Amino acid sequence: MSTTPPAAARRATITDVAREAGTGKTSISRYLNGEMSVLSPELRARIEAAIERLDYQPNQMARGLKRGRNRLIGMLLADLTNPYSVEVLQGVEAACHALGLMPLICHAANEVEMERRYLQLLTTYRVEGVIVNALGVREETLRPVGGGGIPAVLVDRSVEGLVADMVGLDNRAAAELGTRHLLDNGFDDIWFVVQPFEQISSRQLREAAFREVMSGEGGKGREGGPGGKGEGSRTGGKGNGDKGGARGHTLVLNLAEPAAVERALAELDRAIDAVGGSGGAVSSAADNAARSATDNATDNATDNATDNATVTAAVRAIGKPSRIALFAANAPVALCLALHLKARYGVDWQARVALLSIDDPEWAELTGVTTIRQPTYEIGYRAVEFLHERIEGVQTTARDCLLPGELIIRASTSR
Incomplete structure (x- = not known):
């Protein structure tokens, strides 16, 4: 046989x-x-x-090589597990279908070396253009694309020295929108929690906008502690504005290093416990102290203007402890914070601390977390349109397309 x-x-x-x-x-x-x-x-x-x-x-590859066109574009993603990336990808695929393009999806899993290797690989496939939403790409890594090489469009971040289109959220406006929402709702101890932002332009813009708004509300402010590269917090000064001298802090949360996350969350716990939340023991003690000051001042006050001022200040303090809020720079940070707060303070953790996040993941609606929704589908669609125009030679100068975020107010900041 x-x-x-x-x-x-x-x-x-x-x-x-x-x-x-x-x-x-x-x-x-x-x-x-x-x-x-x-x-x-x-x-x-x-x-x-x-x-x-x-x-x-x-054989589409052979036909493409013969014609000098293969209709393939590369899409480099830093983190495909991030809902933001998935939603952007939906817009990319829809635009590719409409324009007759075929995307090659490369997932770098937040590894800078993998991003570099994928970019090199895409050039060997002779893709007609590349859309990049990556973590640590630098000008030298992207040299084969953009600036006279393969046409490129960057999603939600810019790279210094690279001539390329950029499509993404208006990060400054989004951070300002969220910060002012918290201030307008009476929160006067606000922590902006962000992953390391030394080399990520979108994170830099959000953190800078937060500090600028807080400096305007609370005086010029001061900075101390580690910066955007590592971990720790930076604190803005307390002033005498209409918002009662709100304080702003930046806390770096490096999700890639569990030990660093533990240290940062411990720092946050100390701050929350010190404030006491809306019903904590510290708040009760502050109320009792204020009432005692009121009673003493009332007993001793006749026509003394100084004592009357003391009474007024004490009355204002009664029942008005500091209100603490966390402003997460993106959905992964918000999820880390929410899980930690629930584990530490129980299911009613939002009675103790408010949470607002840039990005609007599905779980945020379930838990009542206020968010700033990004136009992710439109970002992906516009990125492909921009790339197509470059491939066809329609556009020559670099463009930035900044799209507005939408504030979705939920219970977490309405208590």
Whole structure:
């Protein structure tokens, strides 16, 4: 009994299709390239029937190399597990379908070396353009794309020295929107919690906008502790503005290092416990102290203006402890904070501390967390449109397309 496997069926070629349809290879090529106007209806029908009978599958890579066009674009993503990336990708795929492009998706899993390798690989595939939403790409890494190389569009971050279009959220406006919402709702101890932002332009813009708003509300302020590269907090000064001298802090939360996360969350716990939340023991003690001051001042006050001022200040303090709020720079940070707060303070943790997040993941609605929703689908769609214009030579100068976020107010900041 023979053990030789049967020979694989030979794939049909364009010559086979031409012979089956009774025409030349030129007509078949015109049909495959969509040049239907030069073919008669009868010939088009014969070619279509021949392709179906032979199950002909054209080699798109070979055809693309021959024409100098293959309609392939690369999409480099830092983190495909992030809902933001998934939603942007939906817009990318829809635009590719509409414009006749085929995306090659590369997931770098937040590894800078993987991002570099994927960019090199995409150039070997001769993609016509690249959309980049990556973590640590720098100008030297992106040198093969943009600036005269392969056309490139950056999503939600810019790279110094690289001439390329950028599409993303208006990060400054979004951070200002969230910060002012918290201030307007009476929160006067606000922590902006962000992943390391030394090399990520979108995080830098959000953190800077937060500090600028808080400095305007609470005086010039001061900075101390580690910066955006590592971990720790930076604190803004307390002033005498209309908002009662709100304090702003930046806390760096490095989600890639569990030990660093533990240290940062411990610092946050100390701050929350010191404030006491809306019903904590510290707040009760503050209320009791204020009431005692009021009673003492009232007993001793006659027409003494100083004592009257003491009474007024004490009365204002009663029942008005500091209100603490956390402003998460993105959904992964918000999820880390929410899980930690629930584990530490129980299901009613939002009675103790407010949470607001840039990004609007599905779980935020379930837990009543206020968010700033990004136009993720539109970001992805616009990125492909920009790239297509560059591929076709329509656009030459670099552009920034900044789209507004939408504030979704929920219970977490309404208590």
